[in-house]
Amino acid sequence: MSIDVSNTPDMYTITISGTFTFNTNCRVRNTPDMSDGGVATYTSGMTVTYDSKLKNGDHLWLSYIADSGTRRYIPYANTDTGVYFGTDSNPVDPVQAAASSTPTQSSSNDSGLGTLSGQAGADVADQTPDGTTLTMSGSFTFNTTARGRDNDLMSANKGDTFNSGDTVYYDAKIKNDGHYWFEYSHYGSGTYYVPYTTISPFHVYGTDDNPGDPVYPQDQSSTTTTPSTSTTSRDHTGQDTGLQELTSDDNRVPVGEGYIYPCRGSLVLKSNAMGRTQPDMAATEVKKYLAGNKIPYTAREFANGHLWVVVNDSGDELYLPVSTIANYKSSYYHDKKHYTSTYSYVLTDYNATQPFSELWPNTATTNFFDVNDTSSSEVGTNITNISATTELTPSSDELNAMQQLADEVNASADDQSVSIAYITDTHFDSYKTPGTARVLHSMQLMSYFAKNFGVDLVIHGGDLNDGVKPKDISEADIKRAVDAIKFSQRPYIILQGNHDDNSGYSRDESGLDASQIITNEEALSLRRNWFSNWLNIPDNNPNNAVYGSYQVPNSNVTIIVLDGFDQADASNPTREMVRHGHTEYSTAQQNWLQSILDTIDDSQKIIVFDHISLSGVPLNQWACQEDGWFEYSTAQSYQAGIQSSQNIYNILEDHQSNHENILGFFAGHTHLDNNAFSGGIQFITTACALADRGIGASSRTNGTLSENAWEIIQINPTRNEIIQYRLPGGHTDTEYFKQTWQI
Incomplete structure (x- = not known):
């Protein structure tokens, strides 16, 4: 609900002191104006001491004198959305009541x-x-x-x-x-x-037994009245939040010759080789490494015509040549515990070598691409023409398709409808495939629709990035993908998927090196802190997981977000301990879900979003049945997580049997359109947003509308109805896609 400032002029100031602790990042500015670029940032968890407050534009501001003697300003609430950006020790706002009103x-x-x-x-x-x-x-x-x-x-x-x-x-x-x-x-x-x-x-x-509410009758003498907040009519195009700070960089790390690839493992040579002080055959030889011995290494590098591994020997960092680039060709297999590779001078490498062909495609076939690769016949694979820091300019085909989408959504909307722009499983990773070079475009196109045609909320369903690159590259790509969503200028939420913490790289390509995993704490600044002013996240959240609720303004629609990969960091993880391998819900999250459902009135309609669906849904209930999904795994080490997934299902099923106000459960993860009705709840999974991955990849072409798989979810609470609208011309698996239903 918005903050009523209709009687408060801009720059209205009150003298008041206190402290404010932020739950999101806010810029410190020289003027109380959102267009001011700012001089610093208060991040989530930081506290400022203020001496006054004021209202200006569509924000309320804190003010204080900096150590330099300069007066500074920080926004602490958005008056249009009614969202406060933290906790105030003295919660009095600089707002004037109507002149005709009685004291509060x-x-x-x-x-x-x-x-x-x-x-x-x-x-x-x-x-x-x-x-x-x-x-x-x-x-x-x-x-x-x-x-x-x-x-x-x-x-x-x-x-x-x-x-x-x-x-x-x-x-x-x-x-x-x-x-x-x-x-x-x-x-x-x-x-x-x-x-x-x-x-x-x-x-x-x-x-x-004593009717009468704490409100005043309307002032009949007033010549103007404040619009009612009643939901007899609402606009499902949402409110503009303004553009958040962009943090990404269009310049990508060169990953060809000379790039140090952190990759912990060990290998056995076919013949003796000399460790050198530099990755150069002419460098000083320090130590002979014998064939047949297992040699541990910490990184790899292509340089001077060779593939090198970095060996730490008695504190010295030595470079050991293990293949020529010209003869580098790897064959590897996975025995369910680890990868084993064979190539050139190496008899056995207890690790995968595939990432080299992904990062430096000149050593591989044209199945892999980078910014310098022009051999692809795919349309629009050059990632340099997709800036993460510049708003997208759509093509005429894209504009026409978005207009058609908006017309379809508007035609079925009523005066209570809520619209959500939804995309999932983008797996964005620089250069890996043509699709990962283009999926950033799909995210930006959805954001363009959200901003210019309007939605109430934007949701990314998780697996924002692919998480199979060195940590520095993955973190840079996360920033680019988050910036793409920020351009929507609408409230947004990004769920956590099993790929998002980079544990796939750690598990499969760096010997379970924990330093290559994005920790729960690190994920806050990369993703969650940017939207925590919209997602109401509970305080009791030991793993900083992405779960919480969002009340769509001026509606009776409540969004519940779950995190199916809610688990603690591990300093020495096994394959079974990382997110890339299984699902898990903490006890804190299970308890929170039960408590939040207990507080939601029956008149509220609930929509649940999670990256992964729930084990409680019988496999044979899905329209398309596939084996091997995490929530149906028979692996003994996964059973605790599967039981926690079943617990979440039981909580939702019990609530639905008593209240019948859950209209849908949306997930991704499986990369296909699918549906199941179980426990009185309609479950949906959504196609992969990455055009060259998942079911239907063969029918999708980059650079055309078919590469898109994002949609608008229309919620019609008065009709207990949901309709899914895909971008016309985009990808839909019509056999298993369920467009509309009622509960």
Whole structure:
């Protein structure tokens, strides 16, 4: 819900001191203007001490004097979306109430406070300032579940639970945070608050023996009125959030000759070889390495006509030649525990050598590409023409297709519809294949639609990057992909997939080297912190996982995001311990899901997003049945994770049987369009966004509309209906794609 600043002029300032702890990155500026480029950044978790607040533009600002003596400004809330960027020790906003309004604290029904109830009061509630209190006592009997809190905020700490049929005895009523609240005594030991009405969309949770809500009647003498926040009509094109700071770089690391490829492993030579001080056959020879002995190494490099491995010998870093480039040809196999390779001077290499052909394609066939490779017959594979830091300019075909998509969405929308732009499994990685050179374009095209045609929310379903490159390259690509989503200028959420932590590279190509995994803490600054001001993430989240809820503004649609790879970092991982191999939900996440479902009113429609589907869905329920998915694995080491997936399914199934308000569960991971109806819930998996990967890859051509597999999910809560709209001309597996359903 937006913050009402209709009576507050720009630069309205109040003198007030306190501290503010940020839950997202915010720029420090010389002026209270979002167009000011800024001088520094407060990152999530940092705290600033301020001496004043002001309103300017569509933001509320903190202000303080820097050590240099210069006054600085930091935005702390978006007035259009009502989103606060952290926690305030002194939560008073620089907002002027309407001149005709009565002071926000009242002990009677003077000026009409409390004379309205029900829908009549909700229709004019936006004219009553938050915090308005009506002192009156009574009892209220609930007809649904509600939670008592230690403050009159939906985000406050929860305590008491009132089930259907329970009664609360209250001392006052308060209007705040989009709800009416009762103030009551918490077992005689303190004051607690419980919501009894959602203002918009209007819904009362039971029966009051002393009706009358904490709102003032509309001021009939006023020549203008503030628009009602009632959802009798809403615009499903969303609100512009502005463009977040871009952090990527269009210049890519050269990965050809001379690039040090971190790759821990060991090998056995066919013949003796000399370790040298530099990767050069003319460099000083230091030590002879004998054929038949296992030799550990920490990195590889192509240089001076040879493939070299880096050997640490008694603290010295030596370079050992193991193949000529001209004769380098690897054959390898995987025995379910590790890769074993054979090539040139090497009898056995206990690691894969495939990444070299991916990173330096001049040594391989034309199945692999980089920025300098022009041998491909594919259209538009040159990644240099796709800037991550410049907004996309669509082709005429793309513009026509997006207009057709918007027309289709608008034709079926009603005055309560919600629109979500959705893409999953982009697996973006520089140069690996033509598709990975182009999928950035698909993300940018979806963002162009979101910004220019409008949606309520943008969701990336996980596996943003492929995670099979050295960590520095993967991190650079994550920044480029996140920047592509930022161009949507809409609220967005990026789920965590099994590829996103780079554990595939660590597992298969660097000998389970933990230093090549993106840790849970490192992932915060790369992904989650950028959208944490939209996704309501619980505090009890030991692995910094990506799960939480999002209430679509001015609607009765709640988005629940789950993280099927919610697990701790491991300093010495086994193959079974990394995300690339299995699914897992922490106990904290399971408990959170149960608690958040308990707080959601039956009138709210729930949509669940997860990267991976759930083991509770029987395999034979899917329209397309495939073996080998993580959630159906028979491997003993995966069973704990599979059980946690079953627990999540059971929680959702139980909720659906009692409330019937979950309209859909969306996942990716399998790279194919698929659907299953199980436990009263419609489950969906979505095609891979990477054109040369997954089911249907053979029918998709880069540089054409068919490379796209993103869509608009339209939620029609009044009809309990969901419709999926793919970009016209884009990829759809029509055999298993389920376009529409009702619950």
